[in-house]
Amino acid sequence: MQSDNRFITLNDIQSILSIAKRTLEIESKAVANLINLLDEEFALAVQFILECNGRVVVSGVGKSAIVASKIVATLNSTGTPAIFMHAADAIHGDLGTIQENDVVICLSKSGNTPEIKALLPLLKIAKHKLIAITGNMESSLAKQADFVLNTYVEKEACPNNLAPTTSTSAQMAMGDALAISLLELKGFSSSDFAKYHPGGTLGKKLYLRVADIVENNQKPQVNIDANVKEVIVEISEKMLGVTAIMEGDKVVGIVTDGDIRRMLSKYDNISGLTARDIMTLNPKTVTVDTLAVKALKLLQEKNISQLLAFDGETYAGVVHIHNLINEGIL
Template identity: 80%
Template sequence: MSDTQSILSIAKRTLETESKAILNLVDFLDDHFAEAVQFILQSQGRVVVSGVGKSAIIASKIVATLNSTGTPAIFMHAADAIHGDLGTIQKNDVVVCISKSGNTPEIKALLPLIKIGKNKLIGITGNMDSVLAKQADFVLSTYVEKEACPNNLAPTTSTSAQLAMGDALAICLLELRGFSSADFAKYHPGGALGKKLYLRVADIVVNNQVPKVDIHSSVKEVIVEISEKMLGVTAVLENGKVVGVVTDGDIRRMLRKHDNIGELTAGDIMTKDPKSVDTDTLAVKALKTLQDNGISQLLAFENGTYAGVVHIHNLINEGIL
C-alpha cells in the first residue's frame, strides 16, 4: 500500500469510527435528556459546564455554542473549582459535568460540593456505573465502544460524542426558545455570518458617493462623474427621476460603436430600466440579485427616492461574498 493510500485508509477509518459512535448516541437518548433540556429551559440561572483534560476543552466549546444560541453559559474547570473557583456557580445555575469515565478525582471531589449548593447536576459520561452517573440528577450517556486511536487511549471518539451531545442540547434549547436568525445576528454582529443576517443595503450606500447626471449631460460629463464617484456607474435622471444608468460597460460599447461622440448625451448611451434594490433589503439578498443578473452594481432607493449605489466590491469588503 502506498503512503497516500495508507494515509487515506487511516483517515477514513477514523471518521467511520467516530461517525458510527455519534450515530449510536441516538439510542441513548431518553427521558433524562428531555428532562435536562426542560430544566435548563425553565432555569433562572446559567449553565455552568465543567470538566478536566480533553473534556474541559469540549466543555468550553459547548459553552460557546450555548451562549451564541441564546442560553447563558459559563465554563468552570473542575480542577480550578475545588481550588477557589467554586464561586462561579450561583444559586440558580445548572451544572453540567463532562467526563468519559465519570470517576476522575477532580469530578469526584466536585460532586458533593455541587450537592451542598443544591444546584441541579447534569452528567455527560461514557460510564453509566460511574460516580458521576450515580450522583447526577440527569445522566446523558456518551458511551463509545472504542477510541479512534489504535491504542484505544487518546480521547477521540469519546470527545466527538461529548461534543455531539452538547450540540444536541444546544439545538433543542434553541428551537424551544424560538431563537430566530435575527436573534442569532444580535449575538454575532462582527462576523461575516452575522452580517448576512443583519447588514442592509442602507448600511452600505451611506458610505458611498451618489453618482448622478442629467439625461442631457454630455458624454464627457458622464465619464467624469463615473470616474470621480469610483463606482463604475452613474444614475441618469430626468426631472429628478431615475430613467437609466450608464456603466463602464456602456462607455466601452459606445466607443466601439461611435467614432464621433461629441454630440452624444447620457440619454443616448444609457441602459434603461436598471436593476435596483430598496435600502431596507438585506445585503445578502442584494448580492443574490447581482449574481443572478451578472452585474456589478445596483441602484438603491429609499421610499422611492434614489439614494445611491451598492457595488459588489462593497459586499466583498464586508465579507458577505
Template identity: 85%
Template structure:
C-alpha cells in the first residue's frame, strides 16, 4: 500500500505541472487574443464552441461560462457537426474550435465547412503548425510542454490550459461589456449565489408577522406580542410612528431589574432609536449590518413607514449566511 506522503507527492507534482503550464500562457497571449475578443464583442451573433473528446467537455464548460457572464454561446460537438448539426451555426455566429493537436480528423473535416459559411473562426490549440492554426482567423496558443499524466498521454495539462484560456476570454468580454453584479443576478436567480445578488429585505419581511405595540401597552401584552409573532422583538408605536423597540433581551433585563412589573408599559423598557434598514436594501447587506452590530433583528422601513422585521434566522433559512 502506498503511504500518504507518496500520494501527496503525486498530487503536488500534478498541480505544479498544471499551474506552470497555465502561468506560461501569459507569455503566449498576443494581439490575436485581443482581436478575437474585439470581434466577439462586436458580433451580432452567438459564440459556437466545438471540439471532440476531452476538448469537447472543455468546450461545454466554456459555453456555460460565456452564457453566465453575458455572452450568448452554444456547444456543437465537432463529430455531430459533420453529421447534421452544422445548422447550429448561424450567419453572424463566431465559431471557436478547441483541439490540442489542431489536426483532429473531425476538426479538419469541419474547418472547410465553417469557411463556406464565412463565419469567423477562433482556434484554441497547442500546435501552431496545425491545420486549425493555419485556417483560423484568430489563434489562441495553448501550448503545454507535457501532460501531468506520467505517460504524457491523458489530456490533463492541455485541458487545464484550454479551460484557463476560455476563462480569460469570458472575463475580458464580461469587463468590456460592463457586465455588473446586477446583470450576473439575472443569469443566476437560483441558489444562495443568486439570492445574495438580488434578494432584498422587502422579499423577506413580507413573509413575516409585523409585531407592534403602543407606547402605553402593558408589559404583559408586550410579552404576548413578542411571543405570538415569534421574531423575538416588537416595534413600539406612538401615533403610527416607531419610537422604540422591545426585544427578548429587554424583557430579560426588565425581569432582573424589577420585582413588580405590573405597572410597567412598553415605554418603560423599550430601546429608543432602534437599528433599522430600508426594504430596498439587499439581504446580504442587511446581514452585514446584523453582524457588525451583533444583533439578531432589524426593523424594516419603506420610506418613513414601518414595514416589518428582518431576523437573522430569515437570512440563514434563505441560505444567505
C-alpha cells in the first residue's frame, strides 16, 4: 500500500489497528461500567435540574472543560438552558456568570484540581446547588457536592495512563445520560428539537415541508386532450421531468419523461397521440404539509423521481428528488 510516497507494511497496518481496537475496547468497557455506577444520586440530580427555575452552569478545567462545553451544547439543544463557565476564570471574575436560581455541575476526574477546590467554598457561600461528575468519590469535589455522579474509570486508554481519554469519554457519556433523561421527562419532541435546530440539514429534516419546496417550482400541467408535442414542451419548459394531466380542474394522471421514452419505443407514428393515450393513471401524491424527509422516503420506496403535491383536493405542484438533494435532505 502506497501513501504519500511512503510504504506501509502489513505489520504496520496490523499494529496500528491493534492500538485503535485496544483504545476503543478500554473506553467502551469504561462507559458500559457507568451503568453499574448509576444510583439514586443520579435520579435526584435529574429531578433537581428538572425543577430548577434557573440555568445549568457547567464547569471544569483542562480536558474536562472541553467536555463541559459539549454537555452545555447538548443540554441547550435538548431544551435545558445551560451555560459554560471555566473554573479557572470563575475565581478570577467570572463567578458572576452564576445567577441566583442556577444549578452548577463541576467536572473533574480527580475532584481535587486547585481551581475546583478554590471554587467549592465560593459556591457554598452563595448557596448554589452543586452536582459533581467525578471519578474520585473521596475527593474534595465529591464530599462537598449536593449530588455526585460517579464516573470512575480503571485506567486511561493512554498507555502511560496520563492523557485524559477514557475518563473524558465517561464524562461525556454521563452528560448525555443527564441530557436525555431531562429530555424525556420534559416530553421534548422532534418539533421542539426543530425550534433549536432551524439551520442546516438536521433542521430541514425536522421542519421543511413539501409546501416549502413546491412554491419555488413551476407547476407543470396540460389538458388531457393536449397533443404529444404540447406535453413534451410542458415537461421540457417546467424542467421537472413530469407534467400533471388535467381534466377540468382535476388531475387524472401524469406523463413523465420516462413515459415519453416508452411512447417513442412503442409507436412509429405519434402525430395523432394525445396526453390521454400515454399518461400514467393513479400517480403517487403527497400533501403539501408532509415533511420533506417523508416525501423522500416515499420516493425511495417507490423508486420514482417525482411526486404530485396536493393542498386538499387542489393540485399544488411537483416535488422532485433533485429538490431534496439540493436542500441537503438526501
